[in-house]
Amino acid sequence: MNKLTLPLKKEEIRALKAGQSVLLSGIVYTARDAAHKILAELIKNRKKPPVSLKNITIYYAGPAPSPRNQVIGSCGPTTSARMDIFTPALLRSGVKAMIGKGRRSKEVKDSIIKYKAVYFLAPAGCGALLSKKITKKKMVAYKNLGPEAIYELEVKDFPVIVGIDSKGGDIFKKRRRPR
Amino acid sequence: MKKLPVSDITKLISGLCIEANVDLRPDLKKAISGALKREKSKSAKGVLRLLLENAAIASKNRIAICQDTGMAVVFMEIGQDVRLVGGSLKNAVNKGVKDGYKKGYLRKSVVRSPIVRENTKTNTPAILHTEIVRGKAVRVWVMPKGFGSENKSKIRMLNPSDGEKGIIDFVTRAVKEAGPEACPPFVLGVGIGGTFDHAAGLAKKALLRRIDKKNPDLRSRALEKKIMDKVNSLGIGPMGMGGKTTVFGVNILSSATHIAGLPVAVNINCHATRSAYGVL
Known part of the structure; x- marks a missing residue:
């Protein structure tokens, strides 16, 4: 299986094709509804976000609390579509990769092509399994949001599938009939 | 007293x-294993295997x-x-x-x-x-x-003349719109009859029934099968990557209703349909 280290290089992103399985290692930042709303607002007002968005990977996730002796609780992807209205602004600001679940809007797909980014799918509803691929967790911003805060996570061989590639190839557009 | x-x-x-939250219901585990035997596509099998592995890790580590x-x-x-x-x-x-x-x-x-x-x-x-x-x-x-699937749930006040066909079409459309976001394969709770609010309540309560237990109401049982066949022919499959298994089960609860109405609610639940029971 294809192994990649984050942040992704331009040519690595270009080579990815929808449907391909990849293991990711490196740093990702969690952000979901509330954090996206704040980040989009900051971008609009030309203020500095709490983390540099340049080349980062965003993971749409709100982890469960870390049990004793475990790095993190259950931590799977949330529905990406709720972030769609904020995503073009974030891609314009330098975000290169997103990890989530489900389909995206046309606007998001167009922005992915425009900014040469990539959208990955993580196995949905497998938060327990994915928590074992996370080796570090650090609170970065908006602690008061609880599970919606921004966390910096270090992942190791985190399993994803390319959902939308940088040319606009979309895994959900090639829906097959049951065999 | x-x-x-x-x-x-x-x-x-x-x-x-x-x-x-920690121990996946035994009927769901059974449904995943059953689907694993039926599915032919590599991606569907792969996702179903992950679901079983995930359930085992959760149970062993006592995490959600x-x-x-x-x-x-x-x-x-x-x-x-x-x-x-x-x-x-x-x-x-x-x-x-x-x-x-x-x-x-x-x-x-x-x-x-x-x-x-x-x-x-x-x-x-x-x-x-x-x-x-x-x-x-x-x-x-x-x-x-969970709200990934809750967000995709729907209610509709059908006309009495819409009948079973109307119910099947409405539920099928809801599942199609839910798609990969709501974490298929789903369990569907379907509430039919009563009033607007009651139909929604029935749909939620229906999810408590183990999906390997038959509906005691024969008419509902037959309708469950029809909905299941129709919805599984959509081909959405595990994680929406295609396959025969779009739903693991359909649970109907129905109730008396008004001469003018046929309320139908569908509460979509993800592959981790969770509940636990106790008595005092």
Whole structure:
């Protein structure tokens, strides 16, 4: 299986094709509804976000609390579509990769092509399994949001599938009939 | 008259919150294994294997199956020969949820106001449904309901002339729109009849039935099969990557309704359909 280290290089992103399985290692930042709303607002007002968005990977996730002796609780992807209205602004600001679940809007797909980014799918509803691929967790911003805060996570061989590639190839557009 | 301290209810609910979130229901495990045998596509098989592996890791490490440990929906059947003592039932239920979510390291996903959206940090208030029944038992079901699938649930006031076909078409459309976001394969709770609110309540309650247990109502059982066949022919499949298994089960609860109406509600639940039961 294809192994990649984050942040992704331009040519690595270009080579990815929808449907391909990849293991990711490196740093990702969690952000979901509330954090996206704040980040989009900051971008609009030309203020500095709490983390540099340049080349980062965003993971749409709100982890469960870390049990004793475990790095993190259950931590799977949330529905990406709720972030769609904020995503073009974030891609314009330098975000290169997103990890989530489900389909995206046309606007998001167009922005992915425009900014040469990539959208990955993580196995949905497998938060327990994915928590074992996370080796570090650090609170970065908006602690008061609880599970919606921004966390910096270090992942190791985190399993994803390319959902939308940088040319606009979309895994959900090639829906097959049951065999 | 039997006296029951509400603190017993708190203790029971706390434990049920953890059990429901950590141990995947046996009927769901069975459904995943069954689908694994039926599916031919590599991607569908791969996803189903991950689901089993995920359930095993959750159980072994005592962590949540899914990080969305839901809003806690509590169903209670309270025997009319029981007297609850020692405080308010509602507070006791909420304390049970608060304790369970803290002790089980479960995510707190409840915001106080739908507009202001400030996290209560306790996963309370819970949604509480109570019914007074005969006898002196108190039965409790805890259903942690995740919102990836809740958001895709729908209700429709059909016309009586729409009949079974109308119901099947409505549910099928809802599943199609839910797609990969709501974490298929789903379990569908379908409430038919009653009033607007009652149909939705029935749809939620229907999810408590084990999907390997047959519906005692024969007409509903036949309709469940028709819906299941139709929906599984959509080909959405596990994680929406294509396959024969788009739903694991369809559970119908129906009720008397008005001469002018045919309310139908479908409560979509993800492959981690969770609930736990206890009795006092």
